[in-house]
Amino acid sequence: MGLSPAEWSSLISKVQTKGHTLVPAMPALTSAAPADSLPLSKVFTMEAVSFSLEPEPSTLPDCLVQMAANCVFIPLSMLTTITLNNIETNQDVKYKQLTYGSGIGKKFLDETSFPVEDQLMDFEFNQVYTNWLMLIETVSDPPMEQGWHAPHKCMVSDRGFVKWAQAWHVHDHLLCSQFMQKPFILDGANPAYKKQLKCCKLDQALQCMHGESHEYMHLG
Secondary structure, eight states: OOOOHHHHHHHHHHHHHTTOOOOOOOOOOOOOOOGGGSOOOOSSOSTTOOOOSSOOTTOOOHHHHHHHHTTOOOOGGGGSHHHHHHHHHTOSOOEEEOOSSTTTTOEEEOGGGSOOGGGOOHHHHHHHHHHHHHHHHHHSOHHHHHHHHHHHHHHHTOTTTTTTHHHHHHHHHHHHHHHHHSOOOOOTTSHHHHHHHHHHHHHHHHHHHTTOOOGGGGOO
16 A cells, blocks of 8 residues: 555655655666776786896796706706806797607707807806706705705815816716706715716826817816
8 A cells, every 4th residue: 555645745754854865766787898998907017026137146047947847958058157148138049849858849949059068168167067056956856956066066176176177077967968868866975976977087088198188178
């Protein structure tokens, strides 16, 4: 049953005394705004923003990390300061597609566009080995990473390092290539490790006898 005129008048008086105004209800708008007018999410935000034109000193190019993660052999000559800068700026570097191994079908740096390891000077060898340890730390569990530090300490503390530099270079090359083929925890006290180093020194001595030693062996 509807309200009488007197009841309507009483109801309106009560609403007005409470400070309210009767407004007829409007139907809700359900039409959505066009997709093009919706605000885009910000791509560049102020979170973690810093101004720097130089790469972080503790990082290596992602392409090298990807090579290590896919067990692709990385010559130490790829880890000098000059070659790292070239990789970062994409200067004088080439890529190749692998047809074998775990990285089959993927493109990685072509080692032929870099100097050979035999051309590394002694000071460069120490530099690239430090970068190698950084790379191993990035892609390996702590026990594997620590395994590479002990032999490095033994190598740099070897008083005969300059004399046996070529042997150390070959020995390390074999270890790196073997590690990429089948990762292991390096143990400098292992008989196999000592035997390989001994063989490398013997090979160097034989080369010296036949006049085949590298020129950098006579520096210093």
